[in-house]
Amino acid sequence: MVIRLFYNLMFSKYKTLKGALAKASNGEAVQLLPKKYKESIQFEKDMTLIGDGNGQTVIEGMFIIPKNVRITFKKMKVSPTAQLYVEGEAIFEHCIIEGNVDVLITVNGGYLKGVNSNFRKAKEVGIALLNNSNGVFINCKFHHNGKMQLFAKNSKAFLESCECSNALKGFWITDQSFMQTKKCHLHHHAERQISVERSTYMDFNSSIERGEGFGIVVEEASDVFLHSTILYSHNATQLFVDNSVLNGKQCTIQHGNECGVILQNSDGTLSHCEISNHHNINVQARKKSKMQIERCEIHSGHENGLLISKESIVNCNETVIKDHLSAQVAITEKSFCSMKDCLIVNGRHVGIYVEKKSECMLLQCQITQNNNSAINVDRGIMRVYRCEISENNGNGILAVTNSLVEVDGCNFYYNQMPHIACKSKVKIYLSNSDFQRGKSIFLLHRCEIYAIHTKFHNSMNVQIEINDHSTAKFEHCQIYNGKSYGVKVLKDSNFFFYHSQIFQHDLAQIVVNDSSVILNNSEIYQGKRNALFIQNHSEVYIQESFISKHLQAQIWIDYESILELMSVQLTDGAHSDLHAQNQSKIYVENSIIRNDKYRYNVQALNNSKIEIVKTIVENKYGDVYYSENNSSINNSDY
Incomplete structure (x- = not known):
């Protein structure tokens, strides 16, 4: 298609933008003067509008782009007096879109693209994508847009190298919408930087930081995929997932005033992530959540490193959890945790x-x-x-x-x-x-x-x-x-x-x-x-065992205790082998008691009784038994 350009000379014939556009052919590019055009226009044909590039070209009014119409705005400032309404296609390149209106741009079933453009100062919403709309934004800035920068409902949005700041919310993605961000920077939002409801959100290499509320909130059967995302310094939980699915890889989540990550009634996977330095819990899985944590480092928290509660399940693999002031891993309320090849080190509790x-x-x-x-x-x-x-x-x-x-x-x-x-x-x-x-x-x-x-x-x-x-x-x-x-x-x-x-x-x-x-x-x-020191109404039974080489009485039994030896060898003691006192009793059968270092192998004192059956008792001195004080030693073999 041949594109014809209309230069400043053209406008000497037409005093209004609307008149000039009426004379332009479908698909033509129109070069605008460095001035302000105050007109409301419903575009009827494809067209490219080009400003002076120095910020002097301003179009102000109410603009409507109906279905099957494509309008490209280049190098100008657009100031809607009511929302810029798009059912067709709108493209902004090197533009400023600014207006004291509730919504800067509403896209209803249409397509919106912004390149190197600035969307700012709406009362409520910067951009609203509705009813299967599509939005693409590259190297754009969104700031000071009242309640939120971008609202997507049943629509798709793609942002790369964009910056969003100073609103209540950054992005609100809802009702089967899809959003993908790459290398974006979101900061200084008062409530939530990103809110996802019944939708899918994907991010690659973005930085989401310094919010007064939450970082990312994912709710109501949504899916979120984060790769190399940075979440930093939020006053509320940095990543909150409720009844949804999380997949995070190589992410950094640090220095929050509340929790780092919360899963609630959700499924989640974190791999190769660093989560640290939160005033509350670094990672929390609760209310029947399921989480897989692989090759992560969770450290330096003021509370727990990992809290698993209310019938949740967490599997950790090759993960380091360290330097927490409270329990590094806490598992409570019928929950389950498995850990393989993990290191839990240097906790204060x-x-x-x-x-x-x-x-x-x-x-x-x-x-x-x-x-x-x-x-x-x-x-x-x-x-x-x-x-x-x-x-x-x-x-x-x-x-x-x-x-x-x-x-x-x-x-x-x-x-x-x-x-x-x-x-x-x-x-x-x-x-x-x-x-x-x-x-x-x-x-x-x-x-x-x-x-x-x-x-x-x-x-x-x-x-x-x-x-x-x-x-x-x-x-x-x-x-x-x-x-x-x-x-x-x-x-x-x-x-x-x-x-x-x-x-x-x-x-x-x-x-x-x-x-x-x-x-x-x-x-x-x-x-x-001693080998055994037995006292105070105790009972000991020893069978087919070997006791030897003790420096004091090998078995000392005291205070109404009972000892029975069956097929036991008591040898090589430096003192007596059996010593019973204070109403204790010993029964020995089929045993060997041999001692070459002490004269009395077997001793009974203070009303104690020892009975020996089919047992060898010997030492090199000859005297093997000693009893006193109403005690007795009976050997049935003699």
């Missing part, structure tokens, strides 16, 4: 907190250097597989009140309080794990622990303490190299020790006080004091 019938599973994670316990469980379930839990100022795991803990293939070391501490009807299952450099296990008030193929060693404190009606069962375990007691069983508790070893403790290897112990096919050896 608890590493992971699980409560109110919630569940957490860790695989190949490291939880270290938290100022309180690594893990707290209260009425919840904690499963820990092949993890490292170390150097926390509290417990490795603290579980209370009807909780369940499973530990398999883990390493616990250098925690300042017991590696695992339990209170009030907690069940613990340990397997193939290693506990060292700290008190290993503490059970209180009707707790249960089952341990298999696990090592407990090199503690400065009691390695295992079972207290207050609690029960412990150990199979194929080793407890060794402690600077205090090996195991203490107290206050009507029960300890079962099968196919296991206890050795090299500075104090008694096993202390039993008002409790019961069963040892079977086990070894207790090389202790600096």
Whole structure:
């Protein structure tokens, strides 16, 4: 098509813009004078209007572009006295669109394109896209447009390298609309920078910052896709998703006065994102939300790093969560969290907190250097597989009140309080794990622990303490190299020790006080004091076990306690092998008691009784029995 240009000379014949346009042919370009044209026009044919480029060309009035008409505005200022109404196509290049009207431009089923243009100072809305309209904006500015910069309803909008600022809202996308932004900059909006309702929003490399309210709000079955988006410094939540779907990749969300990300009754994925420095929670999933977090860094929050609540599910993979003032990960109200290859480090409080019938599973994670316990469980379930839990100022795991803990293939070391501490009807299952450099296990008030193929060693404190009606069962375990007691069983508790070893403790290897112990096919050896110290109405049964090389009485039984030995070897002690006093009783059968370092292998004092059947008792001195104070030692073989 041949384009003919009408220059200034043309306007010497026509005093009005409307008259000149009436004479122009369809598709022609019209060069306007550097002056203000005050006219209202309904365009009837395709046309290009070109201003002087120096801001002197102004058209002011009410403008209508009907269907099947395409108007291009170049290098001018457009001042609508009523909304510029577009049903056809309107293109603005290097223009300023400014007017003291409710809406600058309304597009109803039409097409609008802005390039290097400025849309500003509407009372209500800069641009409204309605009823399957399309808008494309490249390198444009939207600012000081009353309530919002751009409103899209059942329409599509594409923005690239645009800047939006100073309104109540930036973009409002609703009713099956679609918006894509790329390398845009939104800032200083009073309520929400972007609001998405029943629509889809996609962003690439944009910066959304310094809003007095929310950053992005996604609601009512919407979808949002963010790639390399920056959300920064909002007074309300930076990214809020309700009953919608979120997909964020390589995003940065930082320095908000409230939360970083909230999912509510929504599905979301965050990958390769950094979320940090919020005065409230960095990331929150609540109300039956589902979230996948992969290779993210969540750090430096004043509250929780990750909060999962109200029956939500979160899976974390290769993620770092660190430097939070409250629990780094909190799981509550029947929620679930799984974490694989994650690092939870340097929290000012608890590493992971699980409560109110919630569940957490860790695989190949490291939880270290938290100022309180690594893990707290209260009425919840904690499963820990092949993890490292170390150097926390509290417990490795603290579980209370009807909780369940499973530990398999883990390493616990250098925690300042017991590696695992339990209170009030907690069940613990340990397997193939290693506990060292700290008190290993503490059970209180009707707790249960089952341990298999696990090592407990090199503690400065009691390695295992079972207290207050609690029960412990150990199979194929080793407890060794402690600077205090090996195991203490107290206050009507029960300890079962099968196919296991206890050795090299500075104090008694096993202390039993008002409790019961069963040892079977086990070894207790090389202790600096007693193998077993039994007192206060305790009952101990030992079968097919080996006890040797203790510097004090190998088994000391006191205060109305009972001991039964079946097929046991007691050898190489530096003191007596059996010592009973204060109305205690011992029964020995099919055993060997041999001592070459002390004269009296077997001693009974203060109304105690010892009965020996089919047992060898000998030492190199000859005198093997000693009793006094109404006590008796009976050997049925003699």
